[in-house]
Amino acid sequence: MVTLLLPRLAARADARVRRAAAVTGRNVAAARHFGYWWALVSGFFEPVLYLLSIGLGVGALIKTFTLPDGRTISYAAFVAPAMLAASAMNGALTEAMNMVGKMRYMRLYDAVLATPVQPFEVALGELMWGLVRGSSYSLAFLVMMVGMQLTTVGWALVAFPATVIVGFAFGGLGMAVATYVRSWQDFDYVMVVQFALFLFSGTFAPADSYPWGVQVLVQVTPLYHGVELLRGLTTGTLNWGLLGHTAYLVALASVGLTIAGRRMGRLLCR
Amino acid sequence: MSVAEPLIAAHGLVKRFGDFTAVAGIDLEVRAGEAFGFLGPNGAGKSSTMRMIGCVSPPTGGTLRVLGMDPVRAGSAIRARLGVCPQQDSLDPELTVRENLIVYARYFGIPRKVARQRADELIEFVQLTERADDTVEPLSGGMKRRLTIARALVNEPAIVLLDEPTTGLDPQARHLVWERLFQLKQRGVTLVLTTHYMDEAEQLCDRLVVMDGGKIVAEGSPRQLIERYSTREVVELRFAEAALDTYVGKLEGIGERLELLPDRILLYAADGDLAVAAVADRALRPSSVLVRRSGLEDVFLHLTGRTLVD
Numbered sequence: 023m024v025t026l027l028l029p030r031l032a033a034r035a036d037a038r039v040r041r042a043a044a045v046t047g048r049n050v051a052a053a054r055h056f057g058y059w060w061a062l063v064s065g066f067f068e069p070v071l072y073l074l075s076i077g078l079g080v081g082a083l084i085k086t087f088t089l090p091d092g093r094t095i096s097y098a099a100f101v102a103p104a105m106l107a108a109s110a111m112n113g114a115l116t117e118a119m120n121m122v123g124k125m126r127y128m129r130l131y132d133a134v135l136a137t138p139v140q141p142f143e144v145a146l147g148e149l150m151w152g153l154v155r156g157s158s159y160s161l162a163f164l165v166m167m168v169g170m171q172l173t174t175v176g177w178a179l180v181a182f183p184a185t186v187i188v189g190f191a192f193g194g195l196g197m198a199v200a201t202y203v204r205s206w207q208d209f210d211y212v213m214v215v216q217f218a219l220f221l222f223s224g225t226f227a228p229a230d231s232y233p234w235g236v237q238v239l240v241q242v243t244p245l246y247h248g249v250e251l252l253r254g255l256t257t258g259t260l261n262w263g264l265l266g267h268t269a270y271l272v273a274l275a276s277v278g279l280t281i282a283g284r285r286m287g288r289l290l291c292r
Numbered sequence: 293m294s295v296a297e298p299l300i301a302a303h304g305l306v307k308r309f310g311d312f313t314a315v316a317g318i319d320l321e322v323r324a325g326e327a328f329g330f331l332g333p334n335g336a337g338k339s340s341t342m343r344m345i346g347c348v349s350p351p352t353g354g355t356l357r358v359l360g361m362d363p364v365r366a367g368s369a370i371r372a373r374l375g376v377c378p379q380q381d382s383l384d385p386e387l388t389v390r391e392n393l394i395v396y397a398r399y400f401g402i403p404r405k406v407a408r409q410r411a412d413e414l415i416e417f418v419q420l421t422e423r424a425d426d427t428v429e430p431l432s433g434g435m436k437r438r439l440t441i442a443r444a445l446v447n448e449p450a451i452v453l454l455d456e457p458t459t460g461l462d463p464q465a466r467h468l469v470w471e472r473l474f475q476l477k478q479r480g481v482t483l484v485l486t487t488h489y490m491d492e493a494e495q496l497c498d499r500l501v502v503m504d505g506g507k508i509v510a511e512g513s514p515r516q517l518i519e520r521y522s523t524r525e526v527v528e529l530r531f532a533e534a535a536l537d538t539y540v541g542k543l544e545g546i547g548e549r550l551e552l553l554p555d556r557i558l559l560y561a562a563d564g565d566l567a568v569a570a571v572a573d574r575a576l577r578p579s580s581v582l583v584r585r586s587g588l589e590d591v592f593l594h595l596t597g598r599t600l601v602d
């Protein structure tokens with residue numbers, strides 16, 4: 023029974039991934055055209071500027087920071103992984119919000135859904151493209167961190183796949199949100215929330231320095247988990263909590279993708 | 293699927309949007325190699341039906357089988373063997389003509405190399421070779437339509453669905469599209485198309501259904517429909533002297549039937565010249581007289597009391 027079922031399930035999953043990859047392929051083809059590169063490059067600069075201005079500027083005032091395990095690190099080394107997480111978030115969310123334009127204005131998916139590709143596969147394919155984009159930011163950022171001695175090569179290599187998980191989570195969440203966006207005003211709300219997450223996710227000060235109520239609130243929001251995961255890795259402070267953060271992010275990604283797929287199906291196949 | 297089984301079979305097919313009924317229970321069968329048409333005015337429910345057949349819109353009621361499968365449960369497998377040219381072009385504006393075809397082929401799991409080769413063939417087939425590497429946006433309406441048709445053929449489909457393939461095109465562009473569709477028909481591809489153009493239906497369709505208000509009001513080959521619902525010839529009369537409706541009584545008894553339109557009166561008769569002579573005998577002086585053969589427009593007028601294109 024199992025021996026009969028498994029290959030069939032595997033074949034079906036394989037077909038799904040291949041169709042999702044075709045959706046990613048569409049974006050690769052589009053990215054070869056000129057205009058796209060600007061959008062790609064600009065998304066990288068924001069966290070870099072924050073790192074330079076706050077990490078180094080405020081770092082000149084605070085100098086060192088004591089980790090839970092007693093080691094001290096520079097303030098820039100404390101802030102950098104948070105910027106890394108924010109950069110992964112920005113990359114994933116930007117690409118997810120692009121989906122609104124593709125879905126509602128360019129009506130790209132109307133054509134895609136007339137082929138064997140299914141709504142969930144469109145969402146997955148777009149997510150994979152968002153990951154390609156987000157990961158290129160993360161990679162560049164990690165190289166910069168190593169260059170500035172804010173982490174080591176070894177920990178940077180461990181942190182890289184974790185940035186992909188952060189991107190995966192925000193991509194899934196962003197895509198679910200994208201299916202609810204109807205107007206420019208909705209985009210503004212998304213930006214406000216995104217900025218609030220950026221400020222209050224243990225980014226510039228450890229979350230346990232916030233008042234108790236705020237702490238609880240922060241701990242349910244996603245960027246906090248991304249920041250904690252990456253900070254644990256780039257500073258080399260391993261603990262079981264990192265698994266918890268990872269589990270949170272993976273769960274968010276799956277829930278987001280599932281919702282996005284369902285809602286796209288309902289919006290486009292009426 | 294046996295040979296005799298129709299490629300598309302619908303029974304009591306219904307589509308509702310909220311409490312509005314767009315398709316109100318239709319029955320139809322399309323067989324392999326046939327060119328099948330939906331003829332009807334705007335809002336008749338043609339596109340809604342096409343989208344259900346194309347497995348992008350779940351039926352609200354009735355049964356539908358496409359290629360022997362259920363669109364709700366096997367949508368993906370059915371769509372793999374359909375080619376769709378939707379009413380609104382849905383080309384990818386960020387890609388070139390060639391990329392549009394290659395990227396689309398990849399959605400069907402066609403290997404990249406085959407996709408490239410097929411894209412080249414299809415670009416040639418729809419005469420876009422010179423524009424192959426241009427983006428889609430600056431193309432004319434006719435070119436975009438041809439590209440959409442090429443895209444619908446990229447997976448070598450068993451059925452091609454064409455929703456108003458030539459609406460909005462100028463006559464020259466339209467003839468080019470017709471010619472390509474006719475070639476497909478010659479190759480034995482099953483075509484299902486919607487139109488509100490009589491000449492399109494007459495030229496391309498082996499068999500068609502006339503749709504109005506979500507229902508099928510007649511079914512047959514263009515010739516059968518004309519024989520059944522109209523006379524062989526029609527006389528179109530215009531009068532300049534008095535209001536048109538004052539002539540209705542005076543013309544009574546000439547031909548088999550009379551239709552009063554806002555700008556003219558139609559007399560349906562087996563022999564148009566005889567009818568014209570009868571009009572002259574009654575000393576009525578039309579400002580213009582035209583005798584022509586009956587067409588699908590007349591069928592539609594008879595069935596619904598309305599003209600098709602306003």
Ligand SMILES: Nc1ncnc2c1ncn2[C@@H]1O[C@H](COP(=O)(O)OP(=O)(O)O)[C@@H](O)[C@H]1O
Pocket residue numbers: 292309312313314332333334335336337338339340341
């Ligand atoms: N998604 C939709 N939501 C609500 N009403 C719709 C929708 N699609 C079509 N309709 C309505 O259904 C009717 C039939 O439309 P359609 O199938 O597009 O007709 P046709 O293609 O023959 O012009 C129209 O009155 C149209 O307004």
Ligand SMILES: [Mg+2]
Pocket residue numbers: 335338339340379455456
């Ligand atoms: Mg229509």
